[in-house]
Amino acid sequence: MRQKFDIGDLIEVSYPADDAKRGIVLETKIINNHALDERTHWHVDEYKCKVKFIGEEASPPSWVRAKWLKHVSKIIT
DSSP states (O other), rough: OOOOOOOTTTEEOOSGGGOOOEEEEEEEEEEEESSOOSOOOOOTTTTEEEEEEETTSSSEEEEEGGGGGEEEEEOOO
């Protein structure tokens, strides 16, 4: 099921506000695996996204809570 933030979306981290960074969502994952059904729509408080930040070639992708993200561009499938 598609979520608010999906793999391939271009996002910006909105927390902390003074250090906004852009990146691409590589993976999404429920925070509490036993609490939710994988087939349902997840609320942004319930999942996290693995993000590869743009311009930070040496840094590995990082997990960021979905509630701290905002869209720059949404992938269309």
